[in-house]
Amino acid sequence: MENSLLxxxxxxxxxxxxxxFCREGRIRSVGAESPxxxxxxxxGGRWLMPGIIDVHTHIRDMExxxxxxxxxxSASAARGGVTSLCDMPNTRPATFDLPSLEAKWAxxxxxxxxxxxxxxxxxxxxxxxxxxxxxxxxxxxxxxSSAGYVVQQPGVIRRVLRLSQKLNKPLMVxxxxxxxxxxxxxxxxxxxxxxxxxxxxxxxxxxTRLLLQLQKEEGGYLYIAHVAxxxxxxxxxxxxxxxxxxxxEVTPHHLFxxxxxxxxxxxxxxxxxxxxxxxxxxxxxxxLIDGHVDTIGxxxxxxxxxxxxxxxxxxxxxxxGLETSLALMLRLVxxxxxRRERLEELMCRRPAEIFGIKDRGSxxxxxxxxxxxxxxxxxxTVDPAxxxxxxxxxxxxxxxxxxxxxxxxxNGRPVWHEGRLHPSKGMQLEYR
Ligand code: DOR
Ligand code: ZN
Numbered sequence: 001m002e003n004s005l006l007x008x009x010x011x012x013x014x015x016x017x018x019x020x021f022c023r024e025g026r027i028r029s030v031g032a033e034s035p036x037x038x039x040x041x042x043x044g045g046r047w048l049m050p051g052i053i054d055v056h057t058h059i060r061d062m063e064x065x066x067x068x069x070x071x072x073x074s075a076s077a078a079r080g081g082v083t084s085l086c087d088m089p090n091t092r093p094a095t096f097d098l099p100s101l102e103a104k105w106a107x108x109x110x111x112x113x114x115x116x117x118x119x120x121x122x123x124x125x126x127x128x129x130x131x132x133x134x135x136x137x138x139x140x141x142x143x144x145s146s147a148g149y150v151v152q153q154p155g156v157i158r159r160v161l162r163l164s165q166k167l168n169k170p171l172m173v174x175x176x177x178x179x180x181x182x183x184x185x186x187x188x189x190x191x192x193x194x195x196x197x198x199x200x201x202x203x204x205x206x207x208t209r210l211l212l213q214l215q216k217e218e219g220g221y222l223y224i225a226h227v228a229x230x231x232x233x234x235x236x237x238x239x240x241x242x243x244x245x246x247x248x249e250v251t252p253h254h255l256f257x258x259x260x261x262x263x264x265x266x267x268x269x270x271x272x273x274x275x276x277x278x279x280x281x282x283x284x285x286x287x288l289i290d291g292h293v294d295t296i297g298x299x300x301x302x303x304x305x306x307x308x309x310x311x312x313x314x315x316x317x318x319x320x321g322l323e324t325s326l327a328l329m330l331r332l333v334x335x336x337x338x339r340r341e342r343l344e345e346l347m348c349r350r351p352a353e354i355f356g357i358k359d360r361g362s363x364x365x366x367x368x369x370x371x372x373x374x375x376x377x378x379x380x381t382v383d384p385a386x387x388x389x390x391x392x393x394x395x396x397x398x399x400x401x402x403x404x405x406x407x408x409x410x411n412g413r414p415v416w417h418e419g420r421l422h423p424s425k426g427m428q429l430e431y432r
Contacts, residue, residue: 006037010048013340022369051083051370053351056297063092068302074112076389081405083370089120096120116429143176161220196274230283252328267315269395302391330403369412
């Protein structure tokens with residue numbers, strides 16, 4: 001049958017081994033039958049998951065394409081099992097008006113995987129936000145971080161929360177308070193050893209406390225990105241238990257790295273919010289195991305190595321994450337601390353539900369065929385020189401990981417298969 005694909009003997013997250021038949025980009029059957037297909041992939045009992053949806057990616061492109069572009073980021077995504085990417089607005093031009101949104105849609109057509117766009121919030125772009133079509137979410141920075149603009153006035157945040165409700169779009173927030181960060185910059189010497197104090201945990205805790213209070217009073221859909229402290233995880237879990245509409249994301253780096261891992265690594269591990277303490281790693285992992293964490297975001301944030309090698313004050317924050325995030329998360333599965341279903345929920349199902357992404361994030365008939373096959377036994381060493389992203393460095397360099405994506409299927413077509421990329425065109429995400 002034309003434009004069809006049969007994946008045989010795939011082990012789903014719940015342990016069932018089944019065949020998956022896809023036609024014209026969508027999953028048509030999941031079961032024991034084995035219909036004739038143009039193309040057959042033998043999964044051989046390996047684990048098949050929905051493709052990962054990363055709602056927190058910095059793709060760059062346009063005027064910053066020397067750092068990354070849609071082609072390189074999406075190649076990196078495909079290899080890491082990520083089949084949908086949502087770009088952040090702190091690009092050049094920044095996505096907080098309609099012409100820059102148009103420029104971004106045009107750039108995203110190069111993507112090998114599916115794509116969405118988070119629209120930036122400034123103090124006075126509410127009109128533009130209301131007119132923006134097809135976006136994934138609103139994104140607001142409360143502290144400077146390669147963003148160039150900051151919103152921290154409660155009055156503006158209230159208005160944006162109401163807008164998120166009206167537009168039915170989550171408000172994603174980078175939750176650190178700029179005024180607090182500036183205060184701490186007067187107290188400590190400016191070097192990498194003090195990064196986590198210059199952007200003190202109190203700044204993140206204060207920002208999250210304010211956000212939770214404002215959400216309680218105004219309503220709206222609040223999504224707190226890259227939560228990195230034990231205190232915030234506890235506060236958000238309590239707010240959820242009290243019935244507030246708040247979700248939170250954690251990153252693999254905040255789950256698995258602490259300041260002890262960053263010694264002798266220059267500014268490679270400089271990221272905002274900063275890498276914190278081992279006790280934060282434990283608390284975030286526990287919050288994830290206990291079901292409080294909603295999603296995993298990579299916060300893939302490529303810069304050039306030359307930029308990262310500049311003196312501390314001039315070196316930008318962020319590092320790539322698309323090619324390491326799944327294998328890092330698999331650790332929790334291998335250690336028996338979470339089930340496969342929970343990983344699937346965090347990386348695929350919940351992002352689709354929270355952001356209202358149509359027909360993706362689960363393996364079911366009628367959904368788009370975004371699927372990945374994982375070799376769970378394959379061990380590999382993180383070697384940034386071999387990355388597909390343009391940012392060929394990582395705080396995880398040299399780490400031994402277990403589990404690799406052998407096949408990534410986007411809209412029914414293999415994009416990453418047998419160790420190679422194959423030509424593909426991603427689709428613009430659609431929303432409920
Ligand atoms: O470390 C970071 N890098 N944190 C952010 O919030 C922005 C990002 C970037 O765009 O480089
Ligand atoms: Zn980010």
